[in-house]
Amino acid sequence: MTDESIHGTRDARGHYAPNRHLKIAPLYPPKLREVWAWLPSYFLPWNIIFAASAVVYWLWFIPPVEVMQTLAPGWILRLYVVNAIAVALFYGAFEARLYMSRAQEGRFKFNPRFPGDIKSKQFWFKSQNVENVLRTFLSGVTIWTLSAALMLWAYANTWGNWLSFHDAPVYLFMVALLVSFLHQAHFYAIHRLIHLPWLYKHVHSIHHKSVNPSPWSSLAMHPAEHVLYFASVFYHVILPSHPMIALYQLHKAGFGAIPGHIGFDKIEIGDDVTIDAHAYGHYLHHKYFEVNYGDGLVPFDKLFGTFHDGSPQADAAMRERLKTLRAAKA
Numbered sequence: 001m002t003d004e005s006i007h008g009t010r011d012a013r014g015h016y017a018p019n020r021h022l023k024i025a026p027l028y029p030p031k032l033r034e035v036w037a038w039l040p041s042y043f044l045p046w047n048i049i050f051a052a053s054a055v056v057y058w059l060w061f062i063p064p065v066e067v068m069q070t071l072a073p074g075w076i077l078r079l080y081v082v083n084a085i086a087v088a089l090f091y092g093a094f095e096a097r098l099y100m101s102r103a104q105e106g107r108f109k110f111n112p113r114f115p116g117d118i119k120s121k122q123f124w125f126k127s128q129n130v131e132n133v134l135r136t137f138l139s140g141v142t143i144w145t146l147s148a149a150l151m152l153w154a155y156a157n158t159w160g161n162w163l164s165f166h167d168a169p170v171y172l173f174m175v176a177l178l179v180s181f182l183h184q185a186h187f188y189a190i191h192r193l194i195h196l197p198w199l200y201k202h203v204h205s206i207h208h209k210s211v212n213p214s215p216w217s218s219l220a221m222h223p224a225e226h227v228l229y230f231a232s233v234f235y236h237v238i239l240p241s242h243p244m245i246a247l248y249q250l251h252k253a254g255f256g257a258i259p260g261h262i263g264f265d266k267i268e269i270g271d272d273v274t275i276d277a278h279a280y281g282h283y284l285h286h287k288y289f290e291v292n293y294g295d296g297l298v299p300f301d302k303l304f305g306t307f308h309d310g311s312p313q314a315d316a317a318m319r320e321r322l323k324t325l326r327a328a329k330a
Helices: 032-043 048-060 075-102 129-154 168-176 179-193 196-207 223-238 243-261 278-287 314-329
Strands: 006-008 016-018 266-271 274-278
Touching: 032 048, 032 196, 048 179, 075 243, 129 168, 129 223, 129 243, 168 179, 168 223, 168 243, 179 243, 196 223, 223 243, 243 278
Parallel strands: none
Antiparallel strands: 006 016, 266 274
């Protein structure tokens, strides 16, 4: 059992905050020593998992090109089933360990309360988990699958500029490295869009009902938000790329929604062994709503004054900024 007090503190309400303050990626401008120290966290653990899942899909679950040339229900439904099973296993593993069996109890949990213990009329059947699961499979996995099917259909019909790894290995490797940057730039743009008052009220507020997020909150969105969120895959139809890298882009969005909503700063994997969840930045967005629209990989929050590093100084700056915004609207 790891002593969380070594790594962070709890306030009077029991909310946990890590001692370290968030930083944007050390790429603006790049500092060689800092970049070298940061690189493992870019790949591990998440990006390696999402990239590997795309390879597995491409090798074993994506149908032949001649099948994908037609948008037939059969292969699209099979792809939905594969996605649904993968989400159930991946999301369910975190939910089962951290929230159902509570294997590490509340250690490193930002909000000490567990959503499953709370009934609320704002959720379907008064349950955050039930609504989040239903939204994930009814809308999230469906739109994820349709986005993948349209992308694969476009490639199969030569609408996309499909490069082979044999002909352009270095270029495609660089495209794969940029998947996370493309995801964050796209996410930041649509995220700011859906925080506009009308879109927030009618679309994004559904996701923000999970003020205390858990794994099933990850894809609990309005269908319109799902469409915008998974649209990042179509950059790979416009730009020279490969459908396997486009799948990686989708998996970065679909499976990659987990880290920001896991609700824990660290995941215990053994006695005194933990891995960083990289969840704190997006948890602060769910807590405060108007900060950290991205995760610091692309520095837009820093540029536009919406970056919150978890410090008291950032709290004060956020309150002053929001006060100024309210005064301007008055």
